[in-house]
Amino acid sequence: MIDYSLYLVTDRHLSLGRDTVDIVQAAIRGGITCVQLREKHGSTRQFIEEARQVRNLLDCLASTIPLIINDRVDVALATGADGVHLGQRDMDIRDARRLAGSSLLIGISVESVDDAVRAEAEGADYVGVSPVFATPTKSDTAPPLGLAGIQAIRAAVSLPLVAIGGINADNAAAIIRAGADGVAVVSAIVSAACPAQAARTLKEQISSVKGGGRHGNQ
Amino acid sequence: MIDYSLYLVTDRHLSLGRDTVDIVQAAIRGGITCVQLREKHGSTRQFIEEARQVRNLLDCLASTIPLIINDRVDVALATGADGVHLGQRDMDIRDARRLAGSSLLIGISVESVDDAVRAEAEGADYVGVSPVFATPTKSDTAPPLGLAGIQAIRAAVSLPLVAIGGINADNAAAIIRAGADGVAVVSAIVSAACPAQAARTLKEQISSVKGGGRHGNQ
Numbered sequence: 001m002i003d004y005s006l007y008l009v010t011d012r013h014l015s016l017g018r019d020t021v022d023i024v025q026a027a028i029r030g031g032i033t034c035v036q037l038r039e040k041h042g043s044t045r046q047f048i049e050e051a052r053q054v055r056n057l058l059d060c061l062a063s064t065i066p067l068i069i070n071d072r073v074d075v076a077l078a079t080g081a082d083g084v085h086l087g088q089r090d091m092d093i094r095d096a097r098r099l100a101g102s103s104l105l106i107g108i109s110v111e112s113v114d115d116a117v118r119a120e121a122e123g124a125d126y127v128g129v130s131p132v133f134a135t136p137t138k139s140d141t142a143p144p145l146g147l148a149g150i151q152a153i154r155a156a157v158s159l160p161l162v163a164i165g166g167i168n169a170d171n172a173a174a175i176i177r178a179g180a181d182g183v184a185v186v187s188a189i190v191s192a193a194c195p196a197q198a199a200r201t202l203k204e205q206i207s208s209v210k211g212g213g214r215h216g217n218q
Numbered sequence: 219m220i221d222y223s224l225y226l227v228t229d230r231h232l233s234l235g236r237d238t239v240d241i242v243q244a245a246i247r248g249g250i251t252c253v254q255l256r257e258k259h260g261s262t263r264q265f266i267e268e269a270r271q272v273r274n275l276l277d278c279l280a281s282t283i284p285l286i287i288n289d290r291v292d293v294a295l296a297t298g299a300d301g302v303h304l305g306q307r308d309m310d311i312r313d314a315r316r317l318a319g320s321s322l323l324i325g326i327s328v329e330s331v332d333d334a335v336r337a338e339a340e341g342a343d344y345v346g347v348s349p350v351f352a353t354p355t356k357s358d359t360a361p362p363l364g365l366a367g368i369q370a371i372r373a374a375v376s377l378p379l380v381a382i383g384g385i386n387a388d389n390a391a392a393i394i395r396a397g398a399d400g401v402a403v404v405s406a407i408v409s410a411a412c413p414a415q416a417a418r419t420l421k422e423q424i425s426s427v428k429g430g431g432r433h434g435n436q
Contacts, residue, residue, distance in 0.1 A: 043307035044289055071262055074292035078313040089261035095296040 002066055002105070004126060004162050004182030005206050006199065007034040008189050009070075012042070015190045021053045023195050028057075028065065030199025032189070034162075034182065036085050036107075038070035047072065051079035068107060073099050083107060085128065088115065093122045111142040113156045120157045128184060129153055131165025132175060135186075141165065147178040154179030169201045176209040220284055220323070222344060222380045222400030223424050224417065225252040226407050227288075230260070233408045239271045241413050246275075246283065248417025250407070252380075252400070254303050254325075256288035265290065269297035286325060291317050301325060303346065306333070311340045329360040331374045338375045346402060347371055349383025350393060353404075359383065365396040372397030387419045394427040 008027045010020050024035055037054060039047040047069075054067055066082035069075050073096050076084040083105030086096060096106055108119040110127045119127050129150060131141045145153075150163055163175045164184035172183045185202065192198035226245045228238050242253055255272060257265040265287075272285055284300035287293050291314050294302040301323030304314060314324055326337040328345045337345050347368060349359045363371075368381055381393045382402035390401045401424065410416030 043305075044309050045307045048309060048313070072290075072292060074290065074295075074309065074314075074317060077292075077317055078309060087261075089263045091262050091266060091292060091296060095266070096292075099292060099295055 002126075002160070003033040004160050005176075005210060006032045006203050007036065007162050007164075007182050007184040008032045008199070009036045009038055009164065009184050009186045011038060011186050011190055014187050020050055020190075021057065023190050024054050025057060026194075026196040027189050027199045028061065028063065030189075030196040031203035032065065032199050034066055034068065034184075036068040036070055036184070038085075040070075044072070044075065047075050048079055051075060051081060055080050066105060068105065073104070076100070076104055083125065085109070093119065093124060097123055107162070110153070111145070113152050116153045116157045116159070116161075120159050124159060126160035126162060126181075127153070127157065128162045128164050129180070130163070132163045133166030133171065135164075135166040147174060150175060150178040150180050169198075169205050172202050172205040173209045176206055182206075220344075220378070221251040222378050223394075223428060224250045224421050225254065225380050225382075225400050225402040226250045226417070227254045227256055227382065227402050227404045229256060229404050229408055232405050238268055238408075239275065241408050242272050243275060244413040245407050245417045246279065246281065248407075248414040249421035250283065250417050252284055252286065252402075254286040254288055254402070256303075258288075262290070262293065265293050266297055269293060269299060273298050284323060286323065291322070294318070294322055301343065303327070311337065311342060315341055325380070328371070329363070331370050334371045334375045334377070334379075338377050342377060344378035344380060344399075345371070345375065346380045346382050347398070348381070350381045351384025351389065353382075353384040365392060368393060368396040368398050387416075387423050390420050390423040391427045394424055400424075 012020055015023055037051055068083040068085050069081045070085050071090045073084050085107040087109040093106055105125040107126045107128055108124040110116040110119055110129055116127050131144050133144050160181045162182040162184045163180040167183045167185050168188045175183050189195050189198045230238055233241055255269055286301040286303050287299045288303050289308045291302050303325040305327040323343040325344045325346055326342040328334040328337055328347055334345050349362050351362050378399045380400040380402050381398040385401045385403050386406045393401050407413050407416045
């Protein structure tokens with residue numbers, strides 16, 4: 001059973017010059033439960049190198065946190081990642097499943113109830129619902145869905161549902177209360193002065209709703 | 219036996235606003251023997267769509283021209299392409315072979331004798347040698363190898379050798395004489411007023427050295 005409750009999505013450009021692997025390591029100390037590496041601009045070789053470093057880090061820690069790769073099914077398969085996250089402009093889930101079989105979790109970005117229902121019908125393992133709120137991280141997103149959008153998607157599918165877009169420690173609890181299984185954050189952790197502390201604060205907010213307190217989900 | 223003699227590499231940004239699939243179709247009429255789709259900037263879904271269109275085009279024509287995908291092993295596998303072309307900053311050939319087995323030709327970009335020898339040792343199916351001459355197409359390349367560089371790599375490996383970088387109808391024949399099995403071109407075809415005619419002219423130059431005249435290799 002995968003714990004999607006605090007899901008970090010990396011972004012090199014928002015990391016204030018710090019190394020992505022260092023940010024991931026700090027965020028793990030802070031209590032993230034899932035990590036997605038997103039590298040839209042570097043070379044494939046750099047992406048693979050970074051994924052292997054995070055894979056090694058998780059293995060060293062005997063961590064069960066799933067490593068999820070954005071967009072690149074080939075990179076996910078080559079690096080022993082646990083999953084791939086696909087946007088609506090990435091590979092179609094059916095193609096990805098044909099290449100990966102059951103060896104990878106497949107997460108799909110959805111922006112509407114219809115997207116979510118289709119993703120479930122096509123065999124997604126979870127959906128990333130975005131944007132919940134307005135976000136500075138991405139400029140090409142649909143209008144914010146708000147908490148009502150989360151509730152509507154929650155009512156329509158039984159898949160694990162991870163919300164993303166403009167989430168921080170002030171609104172994370174409300175999103176879980178609206179029915180999300182987890183919150184995904186980018187800048188709230190990668191741009192924080194102290195990513196470990198930022199993750200810890202988010203985790204506390206989530207745990208205040210889900211239970212388990214600061215020692216994690218139980 | 220693959221005919222690498224006239225190898226088109228696509229580039230949407232150099233195509234003067236014309237559709238890549240249309241350019242490929244014209245270039246096929248002009249006599250190209252190989253096509254590599256290179257899409258560094260669009261979405262994965264667009265790349266897959268374009269690859270499928272070219273795959274369908276080649277299948278309709280009952281063409282044996284191999285369809286080669288730049289960088290993306292996953293896109294190559296998903297679209298029934300014949301091969302993948304990997305630069306030195308793309309996936310390592312060993313990883314690519316593990317994912318693709320023998321289902322894909324694997325071409326490797328090399329910039330030196332050492333690169334070429336290593337690519338051969340690692341099981342490449344062909345090498346793309348670049349840049350032969352100075353080229354406006356790419357700005358991040360090593361110093362031009364010249365005809366002497368082609369000769370040196372030819373002497374060092376027995377793999378098929380495709381030269382790329384600054385090649386046009388005026389120098390194509392000299393490159394084949396220097397030992398290349400083929401010439402790869404980008405702007406000489408995709409930026410030409412008439413891509414079919416540009417391919418035909420290049421083909422005549424190559425055939426004047428390799429034999430077979432304007433009716434192609436026999």
